[in-house]
Amino acid sequence: MTRAYNFSAGPAALPEPVLRQVRDEMLEWQGERASVMEVSHRGKAFVECAARAESDLRELMAIPDDYHVLFLQGGATTLSALLALNLAGPDQAVDVVLTGHWGEKALDNIAASVKANVAASGKGDGYTGIPDPSGWQLTPGAAFVHYTPNETIHGVEFHDIPDVGDVPLVADISSNVLSRPMDVSRFGVLYGGAQKNLGPSGLAIAIIRKDLLGRHGRALPPIFELQNQARNDSMFNTPPTFGWYVLGLVLQWLKAQGGAAAMGEVNRRKAENLYAAIDGSGGFYRNNVQAPARSWMNVPFFLPDETREQAFLAEAKAAGLVGLKGHRALGGMRASIYNAMPEAGVQALVDFMGDFARRHG
Amino acid sequence: MTRAYNFSAGPAALPEPVLRQVRDEMLEWQGERASVMEVSHRGKAFVECAARAESDLRELMAIPDDYHVLFLQGGATTLSALLALNLAGPDQAVDVVLTGHWGEKALDNIAASVKANVAASGKGDGYTGIPDPSGWQLTPGAAFVHYTPNETIHGVEFHDIPDVGDVPLVADISSNVLSRPMDVSRFGVLYGGAQKNLGPSGLAIAIIRKDLLGRHGRALPPIFELQNQARNDSMFNTPPTFGWYVLGLVLQWLKAQGGAAAMGEVNRRKAENLYAAIDGSGGFYRNNVQAPARSWMNVPFFLPDETREQAFLAEAKAAGLVGLKGHRALGGMRASIYNAMPEAGVQALVDFMGDFARRHG
The missing domain is CATH 3.90.1150.10 (Aspartate Aminotransferase, domain 1)
Structure with a gap:
């Protein structure tokens, strides 16, 4: 048996050198005399592993200092729901631009908590292209504009970042993160599940302009309050440590490439x-x-x-x-x-x- | 170097035979010519792996058929927030019994969404025991009573299931699940993070009496609606596949023990x-x-x-x-x-x- 070329959409192929390292240190990781899965997330070894992943992601994506980088439980769908709760009050408008299935799913999860408005949709054309930005019906003063730069099911990708003026642009980059350079400063939030381009499923990343957090005025469970994760280096609760570790190895591999x-x-x-x-x-x-x-x-x-x-x-x-x-x-x-x-x-x-x-x- | 005896509270030690199997099939899993992390959660191999884990958990815990068994992203803290949203309306009372740190944390996450009432607390005694059940101030008609059968920080454990009458009893069993037999039928919900007694962090289980779901009357983001996970075999979104797989191996090990x-x-x-x-x-x-x-x-x-x-x-x-x-x-x-x-x-x-x-x- 040999490994196949794996074209899965997610969970997806990981670099083989990463898997070999995971295998080789499965029983004993970094002198801890235990698997990386078995050590405390608050111990020195894991804290260093986690910090290196953040620092490598900041370097690879050239993330400005005025952005938080969070490593969270869940995936993009959970985050779309949490971002609506964290970035907008219940009476605020949020614009969404739909170019495929995942934009629709984000809309469903955003719409429960804010006044959602479909600013543009490619659905009428069977999601075969990007609606002309000149026709987008953007809401002045919206809390944010959400879009999906790459739609994994319909295979539709924005090759440029849309201009939405001063309204923060929020993008689900699950499937195209680090696939090419991207100007982070153009965005309010970049977020995604790890299981396509970064690591295993069950881990999500969020890159959030710092001024956007803590303004929603809602009574949220503390675990839904992203500000709490930002203040605690993503360890407000027990993070998905194994996924974070694998993601860190993928980032090291990307740097080597x-x-x-x-x-x-x-x-x-x-x-x-x-x-x-x-x-x-x-x-x-x-x-x-x-x-x-x-x-x-x-x-x-x-x-x-x-x-x-x-x-x-x-x-x-x-x-x-x-x-x-x-x-x-x-x-x-x-x-x-x-x-x-x-x-x-x-x-x-x-x-x-x-x-x-x-x-x- | 050899493996140590690892007394970590969570993430915690896993059975060594489980880690050896994970290591041995890291590059090629079950004839898939890919790692278990790299295959689709909707493919035949993973669906079978997931179903076997559910069936083994049902067998090991003797879970009656009128309970859902869910495998979810996140941990116990996320679930405590979701359970409040899913099991109670905003004006309903929820009683909590505090015997340590994690009960307090659950209370914080429950209280944002319901009328929470501390029915009993061991805090005055520094959490060194269980408040006498005869003194618990339970609210008639509460949506549920929450407690933590084993408090991992304070080392306080209930060795019997408290009697709360007809009100559903909801228990965070992160740290004592499958540590001994437990009569599931006495509970409305048993839930917990996997990273203490079952597997890696980032995965949670929830065992929920079926009649308790879908009655809250709230407008929730679909990803927060546990009924959606129940209807989709915990694959309403991409589950944490690697954690689910490891948990399955731990259950097989438990059966062998x-x-x-x-x-x-x-x-x-x-x-x-x-x-x-x-x-x-x-x-x-x-x-x-x-x-x-x-x-x-x-x-x-x-x-x-x-x-x-x-x-x-x-x-x-x-x-x-x-x-x-x-x-x-x-x-x-x-x-x-x-x-x-x-x-x-x-x-x-x-x-x-x-x-x-x-x-x-």
Whole structure:
């Protein structure tokens, strides 16, 4: 048995050197004579591990000092609900821009606590592009504008940061964090689950401009108050220590690869290679997303019919290419090609797709 | 280097055979050609792993069919906040019984969303015992009564389930779940973080009588609605898959040990051995908890002065006994002796304590 090229959308592939290190120190971590899972989050060894992950994330993303960096339990959906409670009062407006499934889900979780307004939606076009920003119906004085820079199911990605004036921009970057450089200072909040580009599921990160916290005026349970996590280095309660540790190893791996700029070049080439294979297949493979909005991270595509889709999945698996089944909301295929997917993996998929099309076309 | 006996309160020791299995299948899990962290939570392999964990937990705890078993992101503190929102309307009363730090923390998180009432508190006695149930000021018609059967910091444990009539009893069992048999049918909800007796941090379990969900009448974000998790086999969102998998391995290990009844016998012997060492030390070691409320899981104890406490920690570590520093809220020492701590580990601690007292007494 050998490891496959894993195109899962999340939980997703991790860099193999990271997994090897996790394996090698599973029983004894850093002279602690215990697994990293077994030591106190307040002990010196784990506190240093946690601080290094924060410092590496700040360096890799060039996060300004006036932003908190939080490591939290849960995922992006939980955070979308918490951010609405923490950044807006119950009577305040929050604008959302929808370009796919996860934006809709964030809206559901935001709308329970604020006056939510859909400023723009790509739903009418089946989420195949980004609504023209000139037509966005933004609310003056909104508490924040929420959007999803990369939609993992629909494969729609913003390649530029939208201009929403002085209103804080809040972005779910679960699926494209550190996939290329991103100007953090343009955002009020960047947040996401770790399980796509950073680590295992059950851990979320939030990068929050410091002035945005503590202004909501609500009576919240202390555990929902993000200010409490900010004041306690994300250890207001017991954090998901194992996930935090793995994320730290992924960040060290990213630094060794050259950081966000280097990953951006690799990710651009991977995406170009795969879209070229789809577009050059004479219509055998189809991706319906408008070219300027095509995601570098998640590439959904369809075959001529379901029979051939079944054959594609089975033969791909036999060829060592797994996790290619599309999300049930969209069907078809989907190749998620996050940072941990090497160029050789995308090339193997491209080669397989060409061969499959010749045999089944 | 060899593994130490780890008395950490949580994150805490895991059974070594579990860690060995996690290590051995870190790169390739169950023929998936990927780590368990890298596969979809909706794929066949993980769904089976998750279902087996639920089925094993139901078997080990003899959970009746009219209870949901949920595996959730977060820990006990998050769940205490969510349970208040899910089990009670904003004008309903909730009674809490305080026997230590974690009960206080649950109260803080419950009180933001309901009319909370402290029905009884051991605080006046420094949390050294359980307030006499005949004096509890319970509110007729309360939505639920919350208590903490085992307080990990103060080392106070209920050895019987209190009778609160028809009001649902809600218990945070983070630190004593499966440490002995427990009659689930006496409870409305049993919940806890995994990181003490079940697995790594970042995962919580909730065992909820089915009729208690969906009655609160609040507008909640869908991700806070536990009914949504119950309807989706705890996969309403991406669960903490790695933690769930490790917890499943711990449950298999517990079954191999003979289950809750067998663990109860072992845990009773471990606790008796350690308390006998403390009580037999001629006052060199002190545990202040009243005998009927002494915890089988967490044994706080004090030395004559701080200088000797520092020496104790240093010499214990050199002898392969780690994680013995008490919680900052209480000071002193604390030995957490959960299921994964073997009797030999407690005996090693007892032997060390006797030797240390002779040399430093």
